[in-house]
Amino acid sequence: MVLSERSRAIAFTASVVLVAVALILAAQAFLPRPPTLSNGIVLSVVVEGPGWSISYESNETRNNTVFLFLLEAARSLHFGLEWVNYSPPLSAVFITSINSAHNGDGHRYWQFWVDVTFGTVAADLTILRGGETILWRFVAPQEG
Amino acid sequence: MAIQRSRFRKLTRLDLAFLLVLVGVVGRLLLLNVANVETVLAASMLAGVFLGWRYALLVTISIMAITDVVIYAMGWGDPFGLLPILGLTAFTWSGMAFVGLIGAVAGRRRILFTTRSMAVLTVISIPATILYDVWTAFGDWLFIAGPRGVPLETVYFLQIPFTLVHIASSIIFVPLFGSIFAWLTPAPEYLPLPETTKGEPSKP
Numbered sequence: 001m002v003l004s005e006r007s008r009a010i011a012f013t014a015s016v017v018l019v020a021v022a023l024i025l026a027a028q029a030f031l032p033r034p035p036t037l038s039n040g041i042v043l044s045v046v047v048e049g050p051g052w053s054i055s056y057e058s059n060e061t062r063n064n065t066v067f068l069f070l071l072e073a074a075r076s077l078h079f080g081l082e083w084v085n086y087s088p089p090l091s092a093v094f095i096t097s098i099n100s101a102h103n104g105d106g107h108r109y110w111q112f113w114v115d116v117t118f119g120t121v122a123a124d125l126t127i128l129r130g131g132e133t134i135l136w137r138f139v140a141p142q143e144g
Numbered sequence: 145m146a147i148q149r150s151r152f153r154k155l156t157r158l159d160l161a162f163l164l165v166l167v168g169v170v171g172r173l174l175l176l177n178v179a180n181v182e183t184v185l186a187a188s189m190l191a192g193v194f195l196g197w198r199y200a201l202l203v204t205i206s207i208m209a210i211t212d213v214v215i216y217a218m219g220w221g222d223p224f225g226l227l228p229i230l231g232l233t234a235f236t237w238s239g240m241a242f243v244g245l246i247g248a249v250a251g252r253r254r255i256l257f258t259t260r261s262m263a264v265l266t267v268i269s270i271p272a273t274i275l276y277d278v279w280t281a282f283g284d285w286l287f288i289a290g291p292r293g294v295p296l297e298t299v300y301f302l303q304i305p306f307t308l309v310h311i312a313s314s315i316i317f318v319p320l321f322g323s324i325f326a327w328l329t330p331a332p333e334y335l336p337l338p339e340t341t342k343g344e345p346s347k348p
Binding site for chain 1: 177178179180181225228258259260262263266289292293294298302304305306308309311312315316319
């Protein structure tokens with residue numbers, strides 16, 4: 001059976017769309033998903049800003065990502081937090097300001113460590129199991 | 145001797161190069177907040193396919209230079225410092241230039257405004273995208289992740305979802321813009337046809 005050029009084009013377009021959707025779904029499967037906790041976990045966070053420091057800890061938090069726990073600290077201690085969202089298909093959150101210290105002020109930027117390990121993925125994709133200490137530092141690139 | 149010229153010449157090569165730069169620049173800047181969905185790879189590859197390797201390099205370098213200046217002027221690259229950004233830039237520019245050269249090799253066979261040609265380009269864009277991502281992830285490890293103690297294998301593992309999305313981006317944008325540019329590309333000129341001559345028919 002010989003297909004017409006129009007039929008080929010339609011079949012090709014449909015194939016491309018199907019494969020693209022499959023690839024995006026496969027990519028989603030690789031993204032870490034925080035488990036829903038039935039019991040709270042112990043976490044603490046230290047935020048070292050320019051000339052100030054904030055500490056917060058919880059013995060029964062269910063906010064088990066770096067971003068959610070920082071959000072909890074900001075709500076509990078009433079300091080400001082700003083972030084940008086990367087759009088789907090690979091959604092991610094990047095912190096741009098904590099307690100009025102904005103990325104770029106004095107060529108310094110917010111970076112985080114979980115138990116002295118540098119954060120390799122976005123704050124909302126970094127899952128916490130309990131017992132960790134998160135350190136946010138406002139540092140110049142060469143200090144990171 | 146009559147020369148039969150194509151009646152379907154639409155744009156010059158320079159026009160096409162300018163349009164490809166436009167596709168790359170506008171696409172990259174508009175999709176900046178959508179990780180690894182971009183039009184630069186398609187523009188570089190199509191420049192190679194339709195215009196040859198010299199234009200592929202010209203288009204690629206133009207797109208990357210214009211968009212990098214805009215992006216870093218907006219402060220996106222600052223968290224990493226100047227040296228890592230320059231190092232990463234060397235990897236991204238050379239990676240895209242390599243994709244353009246892959247396109248130039250693919251363009252040696254005639255690419256027409258047909259489904260078959262677009263399918264060929266789409267298939268070629270997949271390994272081109274993977275090669276680009278493997279190369280630039282290595283650059284990321286060398287200049288950004290490695291100095292912070294992140295192993296290379298972790299960088300490549302974390303790269304997997306980004307590469308899957310990047311392939312999805314390529315297989316959509318390459319045939320989409322490929323078909324548009326295949327239609328716009330000057331048709332190859334016909335060889336001069338010999339004039340008919342009068343003469344006596346040869347005797348058997």
